[in-house]
Amino acid sequence: xxxxxxxxxxxxxYSLKALLTKxxxxxxxxxxxxxxxxxxxxxxxxxxxxxxxxxxxxxxxxKVKEPEVVEKxxxxxxxxIAVTAFGQLLPESxxxxxxxxxxxVHGSLLPEYRGAAPMQRAIIDGKKVTGITTMFMAKGMDTGxxxxxxxxxxxxxxxxxTLHDKMAEAGAELLLETIDGLEAGTIQRIPQDDAKATHxxxxxxxxxxxxxxxxxxxxxxxxxxxxxxxxxxxxxxxxPLKMFWAETAEGNYPDAACGxxxxxxxxxxxxxxxxxxxxxxxxxxRGGKKMAADAYLRGxxxxxxxxxx
Numbered sequence: 001x002x003x004x005x006x007x008x009x010x011x012x013x014y015s016l017k018a019l020l021t022k023x024x025x026x027x028x029x030x031x032x033x034x035x036x037x038x039x040x041x042x043x044x045x046x047x048x049x050x051x052x053x054x055x056x057x058x059x060x061x062x063k064v065k066e067p068e069v070v071e072k073x074x075x076x077x078x079x080x081i082a083v084t085a086f087g088q089l090l091p092e093s094x095x096x097x098x099x100x101x102x103x104x105v106h107g108s109l110l111p112e113y114r115g116a117a118p119m120q121r122a123i124i125d126g127k128k129v130t131g132i133t134t135m136f137m138a139k140g141m142d143t144g145x146x147x148x149x150x151x152x153x154x155x156x157x158x159x160x161x162t163l164h165d166k167m168a169e170a171g172a173e174l175l176l177e178t179i180d181g182l183e184a185g186t187i188q189r190i191p192q193d194d195a196k197a198t199h200x201x202x203x204x205x206x207x208x209x210x211x212x213x214x215x216x217x218x219x220x221x222x223x224x225x226x227x228x229x230x231x232x233x234x235x236x237x238x239x240p241l242k243m244f245w246a247e248t249a250e251g252n253y254p255d256a257a258c259g260x261x262x263x264x265x266x267x268x269x270x271x272x273x274x275x276x277x278x279x280x281x282x283x284x285x286r287g288g289k290k291m292a293a294d295a296y297l298r299g300x301x302x303x304x305x306x307x308x309x
Contacts, residue, residue, distance in 0.1 A: 001100070001179060002026050004078040006064075007047045011168045012084040015105055016050055018172035019082060023179065025051075026076045029059045031087050065091040073097065080182070082175060083137060095137055100182050102137040105171040108200065109133060109149055111192040114142035115200035119167055120160050122200075123225035126217065128154055130163075132171045134178040136189060145189035148181065150174045159227035159244075208232040208242075212259035212308060215275040216248040231284065234259065234308035241308075244290060245282040253277065259308040268293040269302050 005016050006029040019025050028051035036043040044052070051058050061069045070093045073081075080100040083090070085107075095102050108118035110133040115121075122130040131151040138144035150170050154163060181187035208226045210219055210233065223232040223244055231242035249270065253262045256272040263270040263277075270277045284290040285300070 001079045001183065002077060003179075004029065004073060004076055004081045004098070005047075005051075005084075006030070006081060006086040006090075007084040008045045008087050009085050010046045011107070011164060011171070012086070013046045013050055014168035014172040015082065015084040015175050016047055018176050020054060022176060025054075025056055026078055027057045027059060027073070029061070029064060029073070029086070032060045032062060064088050064094065070094060070097075080179065082179070084171060084175070089139075089141070090137060092139065095139070100179075103147070103175070103178060103182075104135050104137045104142070104144065105175050106133045106135060106142055107167050107171065109151065110135065110142060110146055111194065111197040113200040114197055116202040118200040119163055120200070120203050120225045123154060123158065123160060123163060124221050126221045130154055130167070132167060132174050134174050135192075143192060143194070145191050147178050147187050147189060148174055159224040161228050203230065205230050210234045210243070210259075210308070212271065213274045216246075216273045216278045219273055219278060220246050220248070228290075236302075236308055237306065240286055242284040242290075243280050243282070244284065246278040246280045249277050249279045251277040257307060261302065261304050261306050261308070264297070264302050264304055266294060266297065269297065271308060 001023045003019055003023045003025050004027045005019055005025050007016060008031045028047060030045045030047045033042045033044055035041060048058050073094060074097060078098050080098050081102040083102060084105040090102060109131040113121055129151055131149055133149050134147045136144040152166055152170050208231055210222065223246060226232050227244045231244065233240045233242045251270060253272050256262050258272055258274055260272045261269055262272050268279045268281055270279050281293050282290065283293055283296050
């Protein structure tokens with residue numbers, strides 16, 4: 001099948017690799033290159049890098065809905081457009097273009113977690129299972145008819161980084177299964193129940209600001225969902241301190257306020273939270289590297305009784 005692929009980040013690379021094993025990818029559409037690092041050097045998107053390695057033509061429109069872009073896409077005569085984490089909404093002129101439609105690989109079990117950050121939000125919400133849904137794209141945000149689903153377990157040790165890779169692999173496999181089913185005419189399209197829809201809004205820096213009045217597991221889930229970036233954090237003596245891993249622990253400090261450092265040892269430090277205490281195991285100071293709490297404490301003084309903000 002002749003396929004146009006639209007995608008941008010590492011998550012989408014898995015889908016493009018899978019397509020290349022079975023289908024003719026006639027073009028790749030990805031977001032424009034962006035400057036990165038101290039030197040602000042323009043960096044290719046991960047999908048663009050892979051496409052160029054395989055000699056595939058790459059389009060990087062600021063707005064995919066522009067008439068000249070639509071006509072360029074039409075010129076390829078593709079049978080299907082496959083989309084994984086592209087980053088732009090598609091107009092009807094593109095949605096209605098290919099014979100088999102526009103298929104999206106979405107990182108949740110729709111209609112749960114429509115939106116930009118379904119994997120992070122699932123971890124933050126303490127979910128034990130999430131998954132991939134393939135669907136026909138429609139005008140709304142992740143509202144199209146569903147095709148296939150595949151569940152993915154969220155382990156207690158998973159963070160966004162580890163879940164991302166499992167989900168990307170599952171998404172690539174499900175994309176190929178979906179295309180096979182579309183060609184064979186064996187897939188039934190299932191409308192979403194909008195009444196059951198939940199949303200996964202974009203992650204911002206402030207998303208990671210820890211509310212110490214919440215329970216210990218809720219705070220741990222926030223750390224997991226924002227690991228490796230942007231990171232959960234709290235303010236210690238006017239400076240942000242990111243926290244990437246913690247463990248709940250027994251301890252009764254009835255007079256301590258939520259967010260108060262109640263114990264400092266050589267190995268870690270403990271903070272009062274809504275239902276007990278958390279022992280912080282992995283941190284990162286502003287301008288520093290991520291490190292175990294014991295290594296951090298060897299070079300930084302931390303005082304009991306101080307309140308994280």
